[in-house]
Ligand SMILES: Nc1nc2c(ncn2[C@@H]2O[C@H](COP(=O)(O)OP(=O)(O)OP(=O)(O)O)[C@@H](O)[C@H]2O)c(=O)[nH]1
């Protein structure tokens with residue numbers, strides 16, 4: 001030990017007797033024996049207190065080091081692939097009470113979804129000339145089973161035109177509902193920015209909406225249905241017979257069929273349940289919430305505490321949901337840093353569709369291109385890649401109806417046009433891109449999902465959660 005360290009404390013800091021610290025640390029001049037003993041006692045007590053504080057700080061530091069890092073998951077994929085629906089499934093699985101507390105808020109969104117479908121129908125009718133109608137022979141099996149209407153031009157004039165006029169108040173409702181929900185979203189967002197609420201020690205969510213859902217929902221008082229919402233619901237209720245008449249009209253189905261508008265496969269489709277969703281007592285079910293369509297703008301962060309059933313360890317999961325529209329993809333990059341996993345959602349049923357933002361681009365081809373850019377990204381090279389081939393229910397229905405996968409992907413060749421072969425082919429395609437293009441070797445984890453089926457999706461998500469929990473725990477022990 002160097003000699004200087006044996007010097008009295010005052011000497012170690014300064015030899016200058018005019019220095020105020022030296023003066024404060026020096027024993028008083030002419031100190032009596034009694035005062036010296038008192039001073040010694042005081043100094044010993046102070047040292048004891050200081051040692052205790054040090055010990056507590058050390059313990060806390062150790063605890064922080066032992067607490068596993070949060071597991072960070074980024075949901076990626078093109079618009080309408082099902083990212084937000086996957087997030088809803090996570091919430092349903094982890095915090096069902098909070099999820100269900102938001103039920104009432106979803107009613108307005110479902111009403112908006114209904115109005116959107118009605119607008120699509122009325123727009124299609126408006127752009128069809130009376131002479132065109134006479135050529136239509138209904139072919140839809142739905143139409144022939146459910147319709148009570150014939151297809152002549154006279155019927156069109158006597159039925160559809162007055163119907164369109166009667167439905168005008170429903171269309172006017174669209175703007176009112178949008179504005180109301182946007183206003184609430186702003187209010188809820190400012191509240192949520194300030195509020196981090198745990199509803200319990202386990203399986204709870206801190207909802208911190210960084211931004212920008214087109215319309216967001218929440219269970220706060222501001223998001224509850226009120227009298228104004230009841231007025232809108234009443235308009236829909238009063239027009240429900242007209243809505244039903246429109247949806248059951250076989251000319252309508254003939255027009256949609258000829259224009260290749262497949263409403264049943266489109267997002268937020270509720271026209272087959274018009275009576276239920278327009279009833280005054282309507283409260284959305286879990287399934288309806290999963291099927292409701294709400295476009296994401298920007299990025300939102302959702303935190304959940306999840307427990308490991310094997311080790312009883314509780315981990316924080318942070319899920320980031322992004323808007324998948326091409327114009328929003330630039331906002332993803334800041335979230336690439338430090339992600340444990342990417343859940344990449346591909347709407348496999350979209351093999352015969354084009355992007356809403358660019359009608360020259362096939363949606364499945366766009367997903368393949370996007371996947372390539374994600375797996376080759378160096379910032380993400382340490383993230384686990386989880387591929388979800390979603391919307392398998394729609395894929396199955398499409399293939400069964402005779403739509404040929406090979407018509408859109410000629411490389412599929414003469415393989416059977418069935419669900420198993422098509423999904424295996426697509427999965428292999430994504431895997432080969434990962435194996436060939438990833439900067440470092442990575443395991444391919446792929447699942448086929450129908451995100452509107454909560455039970456089967458919960459099973460898939462539980463597997464992902466356990467896998468990530470184990471992986472992340474191992475990583476944090478290495479650290
Ligand atoms: N039939 C069916 N519909 C699904 C499935 N997954 C999602 N949907 C529906 O597809 C629509 C779009 O899903 P979202 O989860 O909002 O899509 P997104 O990827 O978040 O879209 P953006 O927010 O625009 O990026 C919703 O109406 C969902 O209910 C599925 O597996 N099957």
Ligand SMILES: [Mg+2]
Nearest residue numbers: 083084295296
């Ligand atoms: Mg979304």
